[in-house]
Amino acid sequence: MSEEQVSKELEKVFYPNLDKNIVALKVIDNIKIDGNKIKISLNISNESVYQEIENQITDLLTRDFDKIDIQFLSKSKRSFHYGNTAKPNNRAPYAKYVLAVTSGKGGVGKSTISVNLSIALAQLGYKVGLLDADVYGPNTPRMLQVEDEKLRWNDNNKMIPSENYGIKVMSVGLTTPSHDTPLVWRSSVAVSALMQFLEDVAWGELDFLVIDMPPGTGDIQLTMAQELPIAAAIVVTTPQMVSVDDVSRAIMMFKDVGVNIGGLVENMSYFIAPDTHKKYAIFGEGGGKATAKKYNIPLLGEVPLTMNIRQSGDMGTPPVATGSEEEKGYYKTIAYNLLKGIELL
Ligand SMILES: Nc1ncnc2c1ncn2[C@@H]1O[C@H](COP(=O)(O)OP(=O)(O)OP(=O)(O)O)[C@@H](O)[C@H]1O
Ligand SMILES: [Mg+2]
Numbered sequence: 001m002s003e004e005q006v007s008k009e010l011e012k013v014f015y016p017n018l019d020k021n022i023v024a025l026k027v028i029d030n031i032k033i034d035g036n037k038i039k040i041s042l043n044i045s046n047e048s049v050y051q052e053i054e055n056q057i058t059d060l061l062t063r064d065f066d067k068i069d070i071q072f073l074s075k076s077k078r079s080f081h082y083g084n085t086a087k088p089n090n091r092a093p094y095a096k097y098v099l100a101v102t103s104g105k106g107g108v109g110k111s112t113i114s115v116n117l118s119i120a121l122a123q124l125g126y127k128v129g130l131l132d133a134d135v136y137g138p139n140t141p142r143m144l145q146v147e148d149e150k151l152r153w154n155d156n157n158k159m160i161p162s163e164n165y166g167i168k169v170m171s172v173g174l175t176t177p178s179h180d181t182p183l184v185w186r187s188s189v190a191v192s193a194l195m196q197f198l199e200d201v202a203w204g205e206l207d208f209l210v211i212d213m214p215p216g217t218g219d220i221q222l223t224m225a226q227e228l229p230i231a232a233a234i235v236v237t238t239p240q241m242v243s244v245d246d247v248s249r250a251i252m253m254f255k256d257v258g259v260n261i262g263g264l265v266e267n268m269s270y271f272i273a274p275d276t277h278k279k280y281a282i283f284g285e286g287g288g289k290a291t292a293k294k295y296n297i298p299l300l301g302e303v304p305l306t307m308n309i310r311q312s313g314d315m316g317t318p319p320v321a322t323g324s325e326e327e328k329g330y331y332k333t334i335a336y337n338l339l340k341g342i343e344l345l
Contacts, residue, residue, distance in 0.1 A: 001064045003031045006038065013056045015256075016049045020222060025257055026088075029073055037067040044072050046252045088258075089227045091198040095129065095209035097231040097342065099262065100224060102254070104246030106215030109267035109303070110236050111139040112313055113334070114212035116320040117234070120335035122166035123320070126207035129161065129168040131197055133224065134214040135190040136183055138173030145316025151175050158202040165321045170201050187219040194220065195227065217253045225257045231342060232262025234300065234334075239269060239287035251295050262341055263300035264292045265334055271305045279304075298341055301334035 001009075010031075011023045022028060022042065029041040038061060044053065054070050061068055092098060101114040111134070118130045132140040141147035146162040151174050154160055161168035172183065172193060185193070203209070211228075214220055224230070233254045237247040251261055266288025271280040282305065292299040303309070308327065312319045320331040 001033070001061075003033055006031050006033070006040075006061070009060055010040075010057065012060060013053060016052050022053065025222070026226060027256065027258075033065075036065055037069070038065045039069040039071070041071040041073055043258060044256055046256050047072075088225065088229050090229050091195060091227045092203075092206075092209050094203055095206040097207065098209045098211065098228045099338075100211045100213055100221075100228075100230045100233045100259070101236060102213040102221060102233055102250055103215065103236040103243075104217060104248070104250035105237075105243050108236050108238050108243055109265075110134075110215070111143060111212050112309065113234070113236050113265055113267060113303070113331075114210055115140055115143045116318050116331040117334055117338075118167045118208070118210045119165045119318055119320045120331045121208050121210075121339075123332075124335065124339075127205060128166070128208045128210060129170070129203045129206045131194075131209060131211045132169065132171030132173065133194055133211050133220055135172045135185065135193055135220075136214065138171040139313075140169055140171050140212055141173040142316055143313050143318065144169055147173060147316070149174060154202050156202070158200055159197075160202055164316075165318060168203060168206075170197050170203075191219060191223045194224070198227070217250050221250075221253070222257065225254065225259050230259045232338065233259050234262050234265060234338065235297075236265045236267055237288055237291060238267055239281070239283040239285060241284070241287065243283075244287045244291050247291060248295070251291075251297070255295075261295065261297045262338055263298040264288055265300050266302045268305040269302040274307055298337060300337040300341075301330060303330045303334075 007023060010028065011021045013022045015022055015025055027043045029043050032039045040057065050072050057070055058068055101110050103110050114130060118128045122128045130140060132138045144164045146164050146169060149162045152160045161170045162174060211224060235247055235251055237243050254261060268283060271282050288299055288302060308323060309319050312323065319327040
């Protein structure tokens with residue numbers, strides 16, 4: 001058996017709980033054959049899957065080799081810098097930094113954070129594009145008050161992104177005849193639509209391409225990690241335990257495919273009563289801090305649950321642009337801490 005044949009065989013080894021094999025996930029670092037001995041090294045940092053992957057590989061190759069040596073490399077220290085992720089393609093060479101806003105769970109505020117963080121970066125003078133990767137529930141056009149715009153093409157047959165509050169945005173929501181048209185796409189179609197948004201949109205030169213991810217840890221997230229050098233993933237959570245569990249899964253998945261975690265944002269951290277300005281910890285306290293500590297990632301900021309943030313989302317008046325100084329501050333802090341992390345400050 002040659003190294004290529006082994007690599008082909010390894011496509012049968014599936015990563016536990018993910019619908020992807022280890023070849024597709026690009027976690028194979030090296031395969032070395034020496035007579036009837038084979039040595040395989042894998043870039044996987046999640047120790048809880050080592051045994052199962054080792055068993056699968058051993059079962060697969062045991063007839064062909066006398067000695068199978070499997071090594072797991074946990075790449076502990078990764079630089080935030082461009083190009084140091086696990087050999088992804090680069091479908092967005094026009095962007096200096098790609099940021100992915102993600103979470104294991106739905107409804108925790110990814111889109112709200114994406115929109116307000118993008119605007120906060122634009123307010124600092126950066127050129128920012130926001131790609132709404134949530135093809136089944138695109139919310140960003142409404143949050144930016146561009147939902148009634150019709151898609152336009154330029155002379156080079158590229159889609160022209162919508163613009164508001166100083167940022168460019170592209171979303172499936174801008175391509176459908178009306179903004180409540182439901183999409184029934186297979187995930188492969190959804191993925192190709194996103195590839196088109198990366199390649200066929202006239203983004204121009206960008207400092208930051210911010211990606212608002214759909215909920216979960218599925219095909220879209222993995223494809224994005226493989227097709228783009230994500231400089232930093234920003235993980236959004238709420239203080240609740242369930243949300244924190246889901247978020248741990250998302251963190252592990254990104255770590256395993258070699259994406260740097262730029263930090264955690266705890267959203268809906270506490271409720272401020274509009275009349276008394278008293279703080280209430282509705283979803284409990286400390287979840288974000290504990291998760292950040294557990295995975296050794298920075299806590300970029302905490303955003304309270306407020307009536308105005310919810311209303312601003314529906315009305316397309318992002319708090320970082322139109323809210324009180326206090327509200328603007330929540331998102332500016334996140335932007336500031338993120339920039340510090342990627343050594344731009
Ligand atoms: N800090 C907050 N205070 C009040 N409401 C908020 C806050 N953050 C988000 N919301 C509201 O919660 C709802 C869900 O937020 P959002 O759409 O940003 O979440 P999401 O994680 O992107 O959801 P999905 O998983 O469906 O994409 C929205 O109505 C939004 O306005
Ligand atoms: Mg969303």
